[in-house]
Amino acid sequence: MSKYRILALILISFGLLAGYFCWSSEVDEDSRFYRPFKLGLDLKGGSHLIYEADTSVVDSEEISDAMISLREVLERRINVFGVAEPLVQTERVGVGAEASHRLVIELPGVTDIDEALKMINQTPLLEFKIEDPDKRDEFLDFFEELNVKMEAGEWQEAEALADSRGFTEEEMYLATDLTGRYLKRADLSFANQALSGPSVTLEFDSEGAEIFANLTQDHIDETIGIFLDGELISAPVVRDEIRDGKAEITGQFTVEEARELVRNLNLGALPVPIELISIQTIGATLGETVLEQGIKAALIGFILVIIFMIFYYRLPGLVASISLLIYVALVLSFFKLIPVTLTAAGIAGFILSIGIAIDGNVLIFSRIKEEMKAGKKISEAVADGFSRAWPSIRDSNLSSIISAIILFWFGTSLIKGFALTFGLGIIISMFSAVVVSRTILLAISPKHKKPVSVFLFGSGFSR
């Protein structure tokens, strides 16, 4: 039996170590183990946003690239504002052509939703469009008419005509392939300051340069509309094919405006337009309350279970309680090390898995009781009890793990948290019930049958 005693001591001290690790890494900021639990949004407060990307403007092969750069752009954008540990993730829902491509953004600690939205929306969408030949003719005709009227001095009619203009300048343009995706960088330039004020120079990457070259080659003497967030900001005339991928936007900027535009463009132009489809914010105080309550519930549940176990199962119950404590320490250490983000549902999952951890122990103990009734020696009863209970434990816990796995696949991040803590808890509980409880029990079970031992190891009420 002594090998079990040693093993038991090892396990117990390991458990204590794990417990200490949890404690010091949570509470003591100076300890070099400082590693507090990662708290989910619903415990810490923060915002959770889901954007849908309009991928109809991009070829299907390019979609994943576009999504990747969309993610990078928004991440850069958010980092400028110094949000701690933001999460920007792409997500694809559905398959094939009908798939929606989404962007999930989590901003812990950002509870002012207007602020969050501004951060994200500020990224400008840059587009280069060419003239629509039909519309252009219409426009030219219209312009001529207007001119005629103005020269003839018919101001009122000219005004009426101008007002009745059927289309806006923006509509005159057709979209092209050239968008902010291909922008390598933007710069502020004072080269022509005397003439036209500060300007913004754009440099495209090699792909963009090629597209730009083609565009300019095909549309010499036409204007190319430069659109920022759907608004036409400049429409320079193409004089020549531009092969070096550089363009300049001049005209209406003050220095401040130019500077801001350059900064926005550099921090990233959105490759695809996005639309907000879901938003969730949790205030920090609400989060704290939930956390406190969750912890309180866990503690109370835990204590109740221990009381019951000791009361009903006596000595094995005490053993179970010890192994339960070790279990909790182990699980919490795992949560820290992996790390697992705790949400309110996650805490619920953990609490639930405490119940399941007990389940394993209960199975074993009732087996032991049976074996003892059958007249076996205590140590034999214990050993046999464990081996015969194992198939039940294995199979029943496996079924719970199956549902945890499916939950993980199915769920939003909130549900994933539950599935993770639940599943992890079950796996570790199998270990704690079988290995830990068994070792400790075997370590302390006496070799001979004495009435005291029988009482201590028995369970239930005397019959």
Added chain:
Amino acid sequence: MAIFVWGLNLGIDFKGGSILEIEYINKRPEVEIISQDLETLSLGTFNLQPTGELGYLIRTRDLSEVEKENLDNLLTLEGQFEFVEKRYTSIGPAIGQELARRGVIAILLVVALIILFIAFVFRHVSRPVSSWRYGLVAIIALVHDIIIPIGLFSFLGYWRGAEIDALFLTALLAILGLSVNDTIVIFDRIRENLRNRISPHFTETVGISLEETISRTINTSLTTLFVLLSLLFFGGETTKDFALVLSLGMVIGTYSSIFLAAPLLVLFEGRASRRS
């Protein structure tokens, strides 16, 4: 049955919509005043509910950013009343439908996998009841376990406005996993006793197995229930409903494992042997 009578009160997780929970700092304006003002925003049907002493819960359809800003402004009643936003959720209807779809698929998947799993694990005990029957019986018990909480919530939804949200679905899936737990333990005992040929009669074997396992089953359920009840009473608002569903499911699961699953097995065996 309850479902058909009252329908399911789907929360915004599935239907789309928005919920805004705020708490005024010093004083809370009257319901009527806010109600009237809300009408001017043309947000469609809305629901204004006071919470606690200083708070309000406002439900509407999903809001655009501009609409949300307008709502915020309006709630200050022209700057007279300051409030703190406790939480805000706005979900477009497309996402909601998708979540519902995934939820149903998840439940079906779990059910299917469990049937397979049980049939596999109990493959060696094909006489006198085929292992598929075990799986089937387990599933019947499971379906029963799920239907009752759903029915209850349908009733609560009508009467108290309890909502079916993503968390509820999670609870359902957790119940599936847990209740199978119980059922498997009983089946396992039956399997063992069959192997050991405790009795030539299947019915008797089942009966003995039940007797042997009953104390264990009750104890496990009891301990898990302790834990769940503490979550129910001491846990936060967000998990209250969740804990309720789970507790209920747990109790029903245990009951179904004992009084439904085992007798069904016997029933099936009876029919099988009569056929042969």
